[in-house]
Amino acid sequence: MTPKSEILIVGGGVAGLSLATQLGRSLGKTGKARITLIDRGFAHVWKPMLHCFAAGTVVNENDRISFINQASGHHFEFWPGEVVSIDRAKREVTLSPFHASDGTQVLESRTMNYDAIVLAIGSCANDFGTPGVAEHCLSIDNLVEANAFNEKFRMELLRAFADSSELDIAIVGGGATGTQLAAELHKALDIVDSFSLHAFGKTPPALRVTLLQSGARILPAFPESVSIAAKEQLERIGVTVRTSARVAAADATGFILKDGTHIPAKLRVWAAGVRAPEVTKTYGGLSLSKSGQILVKPNLCSIDDENIFAMGDCSFVADDPLPATAQVARQQANHLGHHLPAWIERKQPVSSCVFQNKGAIVALGTYNGWAALPGGSVWGGGFTHGLSARLAHIMLYRQHQIALFGLFRGLISCLSDWMETFVRPSVRLD
Numbered sequence: 001m002t003p004k005s006e007i008l009i010v011g012g013g014v015a016g017l018s019l020a021t022q023l024g025r026s027l028g029k030t031g032k033a034r035i036t037l038i039d040r041g042f043a044h045v046w047k048p049m050l051h052c053f054a055a056g057t058v059v060n061e062n063d064r065i066s067f068i069n070q071a072s073g074h075h076f077e078f079w080p081g082e083v084v085s086i087d088r089a090k091r092e093v094t095l096s097p098f099h100a101s102d103g104t105q106v107l108e109s110r111t112m113n114y115d116a117i118v119l120a121i122g123s124c125a126n127d128f129g130t131p132g133v134a135e136h137c138l139s140i141d142n143l144v145e146a147n148a149f150n151e152k153f154r155m156e157l158l159r160a161f162a163d164s165s166e167l168d169i170a171i172v173g174g175g176a177t178g179t180q181l182a183a184e185l186h187k188a189l190d191i192v193d194s195f196s197l198h199a200f201g202k203t204p205p206a207l208r209v210t211l212l213q214s215g216a217r218i219l220p221a222f223p224e225s226v227s228i229a230a231k232e233q234l235e236r237i238g239v240t241v242r243t244s245a246r247v248a249a250a251d252a253t254g255f256i257l258k259d260g261t262h263i264p265a266k267l268r269v270w271a272a273g274v275r276a277p278e279v280t281k282t283y284g285g286l287s288l289s290k291s292g293q294i295l296v297k298p299n300l301c302s303i304d305d306e307n308i309f310a311m312g313d314c315s316f317v318a319d320d321p322l323p324a325t326a327q328v329a330r331q332q333a334n335h336l337g338h339h340l341p342a343w344i345e346r347k348q349p350v351s352s353c354v355f356q357n358k359g360a361i362v363a364l365g366t367y368n369g370w371a372a373l374p375g376g377s378v379w380g381g382g383f384t385h386g387l388s389a390r391l392a393h394i395m396l397y398r399q400h401q402i403a404l405f406g407l408f409r410g411l412i413s414c415l416s417d418w419m420e421t422f423v424r425p426s427v428r429l430d
């Protein structure tokens, strides 16, 4: 009997978990290949929701999808661990030792062989070497960081309640992450308001959020009309938006701008641009972009090795650079999910992945939302349209869940989430 092909998928994010599920349903179920997903964590979260975890406005355990549970129901295997190197000659990856949260080593360093590997390890914040950022700023690139920010946010709010003082937060980066986080933090405080009066007998503290954007407008990926409307909306809820504000350094008290202005901030968030994780440098000498992403051909195969594919934020199609978005990651996963089975079984070449721009959506908490449709038209703003744009934002997540769970379980999950809203607090309080 011919041995099964070994396919490793590294990273169980938007792209990786979707691909593992699709290949499990095709090649895994029929026994034509062994599909193994490797991730450094045990659960998947929809990354475009991380600012809600950071603000504490998403408190639902159902929003974490266990890799082990997903694997057992979809004919693939899962191993926790961080892939730290690739030996392309031996077709072997090395996983670093695995540690428990108290630091105890649970698993030793391991190696795994592959016939094909798909890298989908996402991205992290790019501080462009700005002095003080690594030491003094938080980012919200994964669930651990978003939860760590939330813990600090709740503790600083508590301190501000006790002292009747103000809480200053500054966010660098006026893209979707920074802009949505600024609004979500205000939404969290609005909700806390209704609990706080009884619990502390004090009026809630003033939250002063400053959004710093180096360019001339926030949300530069959207049409100018959305940037203007979003800025006005943020200012209405109390966010200070400073455009053309280039940050020169960060320290323990705030940010220093290029013109010398000091922006005071108890909590400092860096959300300006992304790059691939440093570890791509140790992936078998693969060619990388300036931001460390793996250079791939239009069919998502590495330009150096026909057995290595990369997709999502950690990949870079040199001929047709695409933004680091969930939409791109999902389309690339669907493309490989469709074409890899024939490549594995018959070595049929994988065709080019053609990105179809379906537009972009931004939601400012429950305050407003906009969708920029292909062709330049904009939909959203105002109460009714803002509401529909916000609903469309939620629908993208539900679509992702349905793709992973199947229609029936996906709809049950939506229903149970909706029912839980009647019994759990709408903001994280502990």
Ligand SMILES: Cc1cc2nc3c(=O)[nH]c(=O)nc-3n(C[C@H](O)[C@H](O)[C@H](O)COP(=O)(O)OP(=O)(O)OC[C@H]3O[C@@H](n4cnc5c(N)ncnc54)[C@H](O)[C@@H]3O)c2cc1C
Pocket: 010, 011, 012, 013, 014, 015, 016, 038, 039, 040, 041, 044, 046, 047, 048, 049, 050, 051, 081, 082, 083, 084, 120, 121, 122, 123, 140, 141, 142, 176, 177, 277, 279, 311, 312, 313, 314, 324, 325, 326, 327, 328, 329, 361, 362
């Ligand atoms: C706060 C926020 C809001 C956003 N909002 C939007 C939005 O509204 N719309 C939109 O389109 N996009 C948005 N994005 C961007 C979007 O989330 C990403 O483009 C998308 O998640 C990329 O998917 P991915 O599969 O490439 O990586 P990810 O989803 O980041 O997944 C990477 C996975 O790889 C794992 N991993 C990393 N390194 C290793 C390793 N060495 N070994 C093993 N596993 C590893 C990680 O644990 C993770 O599970 C947002 C991002 C953030 C942070």
